[in-house]
Amino acid sequence: MPKESISYIDTNFFSPLITDYLAENERVAEFYNRFPKLDNFEKQIEEKKNSYNGKGFRKTLVNALFEQYKDTKLSEETKKNIEALEQENTFTVTTGHQLNLFTGPMYFLYKIITAINLAAELKKKYPANNFVPVYWMATEDHDFEEISFFNLHGKKFHWNPGKSKFLGGAVGEMPTESLQDVYDLFSAEVGNSANARRLKELFEAAYLQHKNLAEATRYLANELFAAYGVVIIDGNNADLKRHFSPYMKEELLEQVSYSETLPLAQKLEEEGYSAQVNPREINLFYMAEGLRERILEKDGRFFVHDTQLSWSREEMLELLEQHPERFSPNVIMRPLYEEVVLPNLCYIGGGGELAYWFELKKYFEKVNISFPVLLLRNSVLIQTEKQDQKRQKLNISLKELFLKPHELINRKVRQISNIDIDFSPQKEHLVKQFQEMYEIAEKTDKSFLGAVKAQEVKQLKGLENLEKRLLKAQKRKLQDEVSRIAMLKEDLFPNKGLQERHHNFSEFYLEYGEDLIPALIQNLRPLELKFDILTL
Structure with a gap:
């Protein structure tokens, strides 16, 4: 393999x-x-x-x-x-x-x-x-x-x-x-x-x-x-759970997980990441038949969210000792x-x-x-071997395979076209020309700077539109290649996501069995x- x-x-x-x-x-x-x-x-x-x-x-x-x-x-x-x-x-x-x-x-x-x-x-x-x-x-x-x-x-x-x-x-x-x-x-x-x-x-x-x-x-x-x-x-x-009950008791009485995890969740956010979960004051559920709901504490009493259940501090600790299986840790x-x-x-x-x-x-x-x-x-x-052969025939590298569909298609259309669809050199030339015009405006009348800028934006936009129209025309001309690329992407990335997050193992077991x-x-x-x- x-x-x-x-x-x-x-x-x-x-x-x-x-x-x-x-x-x-x-x-x-x-x-x-x-x-x-x-x-x-x-x-x-x-x-x-x-x-x-x-x-x-x-x-x-x-x-x-x-x-x-x-x-x-x-x-x-x-x-x-x-x-x-x-x-x-x-x-x-x-x-x-x-x-x-x-x-x-x-x-x-x-x-x-x-x-x-x-x-x-x-x-x-x-x-x-x-x-x-x-x-x-x-x-x-x-x-x-x-x-x-x-x-x-x-x-x-x-x-x-x-x-x-x-x-x-x-x-x-x-x-x-x-x-x-x-x-x-x-x-x-x-x-x-x-x-x-x-x-x-x-x-x-x-x-x-x-x-x-x-x-x-x-x-x-x-x-x-x-x-x-x-x-x-x-x-x-x-x-x-009986073995774990000392930690659940500590959670009920001192709310340790909240005080210790909240600062790290905040630090992750400060570092530019996203905190995956936000801790609650008490990170335990109460469980019974057909019920798993959050435990809350207010004024020395414990409650189960969205129910009439409540206990004093002493009653709650006795319940934990007698029935630890009724307490369920959250994430x-x-x-x-x-x-x-x-x-x-x-x-x-x-x-x-x-x-x-x-x-x-x-x-x-x-x-x-x-x-x-x-x-x-x-x-x-x-x-499959057939899919890998298609990928190689389309000259798609493994790294390119993971591009978004439109990015991959645009890249491949540019590569296989017999004309240059990349107007980057023209854009660079245009920017240089306008740089000279900025210098002239600075030396004569600075009020023209805005007009020069507007004209530069307009002409760059015009080049971008021409590039998009040419790319679109080439996609129509190369429709067969575009369709094959799109089909391969959809086969390997269902719903534009990772295969492993969509397909069930039976999809592959049918083919490869034991x-x-x-x-x-x-x-x-x-x-x-x-x-x-x-x-x-």
Whole structure:
């Protein structure tokens, strides 16, 4: 499988904050702990070993994981990794993702593959330790619309829950009983090839044979990645939250996350970046059946937003002690929850995720929890050999491929035209001529300066209009080439966005089947920090 790579900044799809981070720009240095280089993990291992409160808890973590896997077929690799978590020389590398229907966009796979490959690289470098790839299921999110569909062959397969309408609680508890219609449409779309039959088996077994979205997602992710020892964890667990409850208590009483993250969010803005999230005074939700709402505090009492629920300070602390599972960390506190629960070295996420982690470093320092290495997940564009041949025939470089459609078309039309459509020399000549006229006006009557300027603007505008008209005429003349360029761009960048944010993995599985994931694992390198173009 041929692989070529370009820098993330050359894709034009990543924010200045992420590209500056990857370039190790000093402006970003205060927002993270260690840069993702293999040698830097030696100190990260030592730091996590000293800060992880794992004595006694590692056994609880292992028991909780086995309990979560009780109805899921365990591979020997995953079983071995879960058991290894009891040992003090075992560490995790973690990625997290929402419970998107049938994995959602393709980058779901890239996240987990990044974790698999990083764990393998760390084992080679530090063989005295064990490294476990972890997928943290975001079962407590409550944005159902965001996860309720996937795209295949340009069509959107959307889950309409009907009588099982989502009421606003944790999405992991969403019943899957209403997914038969999606399965029927999906089955008709994919056909009956061997790869299609396997996809239909996966969908049916995951969503029609499991009662809720959390169980379905665990089954599907396990089927795809169990052979590589991936451990899937659901944070919606009373034992895990009980271990985290001291930090939730501190949050309720002292609102530590707000005071520690707000200054860093403001500093990001001052540096010219955009803060990804704004912290609230209390960054916890209250959860019950069909409910996940913000906890508020006023005049010594705690309230649940948009409900009649309220408690005194003493009642709230007693509730936390008795039922920690009713408290749910939001986007600000969930990273801390992950790092308290897991012996984790590295968090793997997309650009948006890393952006909110950059707001958290001081918070972690305040509560004495090791801040993980932050690694941008692998990003990939998959093209067929035929598409690559088209690209080369059109003389489009990989870097040019990532230009906006109109920019790419204009550039190529200029290159292949038998006339020069670039009027830059004429514009430069015109500017020089008018410079002489400015000098004459300065020496005679300065009141003419405005008239000279107006004439210069008019004539430059005229040249620009002539250039645009000529370019438009050449586009008509070269319509065949223009159409082929536009079609290639649309095929590789659906809706003018990255393929990995649109296509579902089934789009590629239909073609490559069981070879797809091994091929990705073989070719992606997490610490290269490059955008990969793979030809399958």
